[in-house]
Amino acid sequence: MIRVLVLGAAAGGGFPQWNSNSEACRRARAGDPAARPATQASIAVSADGDRWFLINAAPDLREQINRQPQLHPKEGLRSSPIAGVVLTNGDVDAIAGLLNLRERTPFTVFAHPRILDVLAANPIFQILAPEVVARSPLALNEPVPLRGADGRDSGLVLEAFSVPGKVALFMEDASRGESLGTEEGDTIGLEISARDGASRLLFIANCARVDEGVRARCRGASLLFFDGTLWQDEEMIARGEGQKTGGRMGHISMSGDDGSMAALGGLDIERRVFIHINNTNPALLADSPERAKIEAAGWQVAYDGMEIDLP
Ligand code: MLT
Numbered sequence: 098m099i100r101v102l103v104l105g106a107a108a109g110g111g112f113p114q115w116n117s118n119s120e121a122c123r124r125a126r127a128g129d130p131a132a133r134p135a136t137q138a139s140i141a142v143s144a145d146g147d148r149w150f151l152i153n154a155a156p157d158l159r160e161q162i163n164r165q166p167q168l169h170p171k172e173g174l175r176s177s178p179i180a181g182v183v184l185t186n187g188d189v190d191a192i193a194g195l196l197n198l199r200e201r202t203p204f205t206v207f208a209h210p211r212i213l214d215v216l217a218a219n220p221i222f223q224i225l226a227p228e229v230v231a232r233s234p235l236a237l238n239e240p241v242p243l244r245g246a247d248g249r250d251s252g253l254v255l256e257a258f259s260v261p262g263k264v265a266l267f268m269e270d271a272s273r274g275e276s277l278g279t280e281e282g283d284t285i286g287l288e289i290s291a292r293d294g295a296s297r298l299l300f301i302a303n304c305a306r307v308d309e310g311v312r313a314r315c316r317g318a319s320l321l322f323f324d325g326t327l328w329q330d331e332e333m334i335a336r337g338e339g340q341k342t343g344g345r346m347g348h349i350s351m352s353g354d355d356g357s358m359a360a361l362g363g364l365d366i367e368r369r370v371f372i373h374i375n376n377t378n379p380a381l382l383a384d385s386p387e388r389a390k391i392e393a394a395g396w397q398v399a400y401d402g403m404e405i406d407l408p
């Protein structure tokens with residue numbers, strides 16, 4: 098079995114975002130039930146319900162742990178059910194939460210060497226002392242058993258794969274042309290299965306393009322979490338809330354002929370859920386026509402606290 102908790106559903110900045118005075122953010126602050134606040138994207142997975150692995154460590158992690166009883170300490174005076182953290186990219190919304198896990202309880206960080214290099218290049222992460230927090234490099238396209246710091250098998254198997262994407266925002270190198278210095282491993286997707294079940298969980302919260310590799314991975318998935326950052330590529334510009342297109346940020350949009358709903362439509366995926374939803378995306382609002390459209394296409398929008406059990 099794979100148990101899944103959605104710790105956070107929103108993209109970087111969360112919902113409402115600290116500096117946004119948009120109508121959507123104002124509705125969220127006012128407690129409008131159709132504009133439910135959301136923290137930054139992360140899920141937790143477990144085979145036994147006792148030991149949990151976080152997929153990404155959002156800056157909101159402290160709040161996410163506090164409101165999720167499964168993640169509260171249960172043994173002795175100092176412990177945590179969090180056995181490991183898997184990182185899919187190096188953006189602030191994926192890694193900054195590691196700093197919340199700094200009080201010397203062992204766990205393992207799993208990430209592609211490109212992202213481990215980001216941690217190594219930023220000395221603030223030395224606060225996770227290497228004798229307490231192991232850093233385990235993930236090779237692409239190789240299934241590995243997920244183990245906690247005590248070496249015990251968790252019953253979960255993880256496979257990382259490359260996804261079209263972009264180097265972390267704060268690592269962009271304009272001198273490298275359009276690539277901005279992006280290399281393989283800067284954005285990965287994850288396939289998670291349990292030894293005792295046939296379910297396949299796919300987590301692709303950052304994706305610039307649905308190519309044949311992404312489609313092949315998603316075929317036959319029991320549950321897909323997919324990049325739901327924007328509804329339309331130019332949404333931030335059109336709303337006067339930013340200068341960048343989705344393409345420039347490394348995120349495919351939901352709608353349109355080359356959007357994710359079209360590109361993933363027709364694939365045999367049991368359940369499909371958008372996550373990493375930006376505060377400008379109208380599909381975040383439960384009463385929007387865009388939400389009705391994604392639901393009609395068989396998609397759901399993740400929300401903080403959503404729980405899904407896969408056999
Ligand atoms: C993104 O997903 O594009 C990033 O989270 C941007 C950021 O770090 O603010």
Ligand code: MN
Nearest residue numbers: 108109188190
């Ligand atoms: Mn992000």
